[in-house]
Amino acid sequence: MPEQSLNRGSLQIYLRLLTYVKPYAGNFALSLVGLAIFALSQPAFAKLLEYFVQSLEGSQVSLLQGWGLDISSLVLIPGIMVFISVVRGIGSYLGSFYIDKVSSSVIHDLRVAMFDSLITLPNAYFDNNNSGHLIARLTYNVTQVTSAATSAIKIVVREGLTVIFLLSFLFYTNWKMTLIFIAALPVIALVVSYASNRFRRFSRKIQHSIGDLTQVTSETINGYREVRGFGGEDYESKRFESASATNVRQSLRLYKASAIQTPVLQFIISIALALLLFMVLWAKGDATTAALVGYVTAAALLPKPIRQLSEVNASIQKGIAAAESIFAMVDEVPEANTGLYTCDRVKGRIEFKNVCFTYPGSSSPALKDICFTVEAGKTYALVGRSGSGKSTLASLIPRFYNHTEGDILIDGTPLNDFELKNLRSQTALVSQNITLFNDTVARNIAYGALSETASDVDIRRAAEAAHAMEFIKGMTNGIHTMVGEDGVLLSGGQRQRLAIARAMLKDAPILILDEATSALDTESERHIQAALNEVMKGRTTLVIAHRLSTIENADCILVLEQGQIIERGTHRELLANGQHYAKLHKMQFHDEPGALTPIFA
Structure with missing residues (x-):
C-alpha cells in the first residue's frame, strides 16, 4: 500500500x-x-x-x-x-x-x-x-x-x-x-x-x-x-x-x-x-x-x-x-455461510456433478469434471498417486474449500444451501495428520461441541470401541490425563486411536477416513478393524487410502490421476480390467508381500 x-x-x-x-x-x-x-x-x-x-x-x-x-x-x-x-x-x-x-x-x-x-x-x-x-x-x-x-x-x-x-x-x-x-x-x-x-x-x-x-x-x-x-x-x-x-x-x-x-x-x-x-x-x-x-x-x-x-x-x-x-x-471476509438449510441428521447420499476446483492463485485445476454418487450407507474409496486430488476432493464435502464449478449435493440438497455449522455436524473426519490439544484425553475425544453433551461414560465407550482404553487405563489419571502439546506424550498409534474415538463419539452420518490407520502398527490395526467396521455401519463413508489392501471390500473404488477420475469399480472389477488400479495393486503387492487384512468386512 x-x-x-x-x-x-x-x-x-x-x-x-x-x-x-x-x-x-x-x-x-x-x-x-x-x-x-x-x-x-x-x-x-x-x-x-x-x-x-x-x-x-x-x-x-x-x-x-x-x-x-x-x-x-x-x-x-x-x-x-x-x-x-x-x-x-x-x-x-x-x-x-x-x-x-x-x-x-x-x-x-x-x-x-x-x-x-x-x-x-x-x-x-x-x-x-x-x-x-x-x-x-x-x-x-x-x-x-x-x-x-x-x-x-x-x-x-x-x-x-x-x-x-x-x-x-x-x-x-x-x-x-x-x-x-x-x-x-x-x-x-x-x-x-x-x-x-x-x-x-x-x-x-x-x-x-x-x-x-x-x-x-x-x-x-x-x-x-x-x-x-x-x-x-x-x-x-x-x-x-x-x-x-x-x-x-x-x-x-x-x-x-x-x-x-x-x-x-x-x-x-x-x-x-x-x-x-x-x-x-x-x-x-x-x-x-x-x-x-x-x-x-x-x-x-x-x-x-x-x-x-x-x-x-x-x-x-x-x-x-x-x-x-x-x-x-x-476486516478479512469470513468463509461464506449463506446457507439456511438445516437438518438434524442427513441420510448421507452424496452426489458430485461435474465438480471442478482450483486452489486460489493456482493456474491449473486440482479437480476436473468429478462425477459420482455415493448412496447412503455405502463405502467409496479414493486411490491414486500423491497429488492426484484425493484429499482435496474429500475436503470439499465439509466445505473446507468451496468447489468452483459444478455441484455437490447431500440428500439432494446443494452443499452451499446448508448452514455451515450444521453441514459440518453431519461429517466426522479422521486424517493421517492428527491434531490433539494440550488438554486431557477426555477433552480431546469430546472436543468442541461434543464436550457439551458427552459424559465420561460416553467418552469411555468411544475410547473402548477405538481400542484406546487399553493404553488409557495405564495412564496416571485415566481419561483425565494430560496428553501434552499436540499429543507429544503419546505414540503415533495412540494419537490415531484418540482421533478415531473422537469420530466415533461424534456419531455423524458421513465419515471421512484419510489414511485413518496410517500410524498404526499391524497389531493395533487389526484391533481396530472391527471397531471401524462397526462405526461404518449405516454411515456413508469416504476412504482415502494408499495401501490398497485395506479397501478391497469397498462398494466402489475411484482411481484419480491429475484431478480426474480415470477408473471406477469394485476391487475385483478393477483388477480384471488390468489398467491403472491393477498396476498400482501389483506394485504394492510386490512391495508389501504380507498384505494386510482389509478394514472393511
Whole structure:
C-alpha cells in the first residue's frame, strides 16, 4: 500500500481504535477529568509563584479577600501549595488508573475480536499466511496497541492539556509576548510530522521481523525431533540469529529517529524561550516583577510536556501501524455461510456433478469434471498417486474449500444451501495428520461441541470401541490425563486411536477416513478393524487410502490421476480390467508381500 495512502488513513485508523473506548465512556471521562485536574496544577503553580514574589516585595496577596477572608501570606501561600499538591495527586490517580482500566478492556476486546475473526476465516487465508506472523499479530502487535492506548493516550491528554492551560495562562498574562513563543509551533509540527512517517514505516518493518522471529521459533519447537535428527541445530540457530539481527537493526533505526527528534525539538523550544526572555528584558513595560516571574515560570514549564508529547509520538505511530495490521485481520471476509438449510441428521447420499476446483492463485485445476454418487450407507474409496486430488476432493464435502464449478449435493440438497455449522455436524473426519490439544484425553475425544453433551461414560465407550482404553487405563489419571502439546506424550498409534474415538463419539452420518490407520502398527490395526467396521455401519463413508489392501471390500473404488477420475469399480472389477488400479495393486503387492487384512468386512 502506498505510504501516502497510509498517512491519509492513519487518523481514521486511530479514530477507529478509539471507538473501542465507547463501551467504557464513563471510566474514560473520569480519567479525562483526573488528567485535566493534573494539567491545571501546572499554571496554578506558576500563579502561586507570582503571589510568592509579590509577598516577598511586601505587597498584600489578595487571593481570598474577595471571599471576606484575611489570611496572612505566611500561612496562605504554603497552604495553597499543599492544597494544589493534594488535588494534583488525586487527579494523577484518577487519570492513570481509569485510563489503564479502559485500555486494558480495549486490548481485551481487540484481542477477542482478532481471535473470533481468525477462527472464521477460510482455509485459503491460513494457506497464504504463515502461523508466525498470525501469532505475532495476536501477541506483539497487540502490545503495541496497548502502548498507544495506555501510556500514549495518558501522556497525550495529560501533557496536551498542560500545554493548552499553560499557553492560556501565558496569553491571559501577556498575549503579545506569547505570540513570539507560538511562532515556533509550525516548525515543531513539521519536525513531528516528518518523524511520524519514519516511526510508522520502521514500526511496520519491526512487526514483520517479529513475525519472522516467531515463525522460526515455532517451527523449531514443533519440529525439534527433525531438527535434532537431521543435525539442523546450527542451521536453525543461524536462521534465528539472522531474524533477530534484522529485528535489532529495524529497532535501532526507530530508536535513532526518536533520539534525534527529541533534542531537535528541545533546541527549537529553547530558541523560542530565549527570544521570550529577550522580550521580557527588553520590553518589560508596566508589568510587575512578580507577574513577569509567574509568566516566565509558566513558559519554562512548557518544554517538558512538549518533549513528552514528541517522545510519545513514536508509541502512537507504532500503535497505528499495529492497529492497521489488527484491523486488516478483523476486516478479512469470513468463509461464506449463506446457507439456511438445516437438518438434524442427513441420510448421507452424496452426489458430485461435474465438480471442478482450483486452489486460489493456482493456474491449473486440482479437480476436473468429478462425477459420482455415493448412496447412503455405502463405502467409496479414493486411490491414486500423491497429488492426484484425493484429499482435496474429500475436503470439499465439509466445505473446507468451496468447489468452483459444478455441484455437490447431500440428500439432494446443494452443499452451499446448508448452514455451515450444521453441514459440518453431519461429517466426522479422521486424517493421517492428527491434531490433539494440550488438554486431557477426555477433552480431546469430546472436543468442541461434543464436550457439551458427552459424559465420561460416553467418552469411555468411544475410547473402548477405538481400542484406546487399553493404553488409557495405564495412564496416571485415566481419561483425565494430560496428553501434552499436540499429543507429544503419546505414540503415533495412540494419537490415531484418540482421533478415531473422537469420530466415533461424534456419531455423524458421513465419515471421512484419510489414511485413518496410517500410524498404526499391524497389531493395533487389526484391533481396530472391527471397531471401524462397526462405526461404518449405516454411515456413508469416504476412504482415502494408499495401501490398497485395506479397501478391497469397498462398494466402489475411484482411481484419480491429475484431478480426474480415470477408473471406477469394485476391487475385483478393477483388477480384471488390468489398467491403472491393477498396476498400482501389483506394485504394492510386490512391495508389501504380507498384505494386510482389509478394514472393511
